[in-house]
Amino acid sequence: MDSVRRALREGEISKDMYERLECVECEEQLVTKNEPDEVGTVRACPECGTKWRQLP
Ligand SMILES: [Zn+2]
Numbered sequence: 001m002d003s004v005r006r007a008l009r010e011g012e013i014s015k016d017m018y019e020r021l022e023c024v025e026c027e028e029q030l031v032t033k034n035e036p037d038e039v040g041t042v043r044a045c046p047e048c049g050t051k052w053r054q055l056p
Contacts, residue, residue, distance in 0.1 A: 001051055001052060001053050003055060004021065004052045004054040004055075012024055013030065016029075023045035025048060026045055029046075030044060030046075030052075033051065039053070040054050041053075041056075
């Protein structure tokens with residue numbers, strides 16, 4: 001799973017004017033997933049299901 005930071009750099013996700021993350025391909029706002037096995041927070045696109053790890 002790529003990190004949010006890397007995905008931002010590579011243009012997979014972007015921030016809207018309110019600093020909310022969205023999937024560039026689907027133009028959907030990312031949702032937060034609670035996955036206890038993962039370090040940090042997992043952000044996912046509700047449309048394509050791609051997940052990114054957001055480190056604290
Ligand atoms: Zn998507």
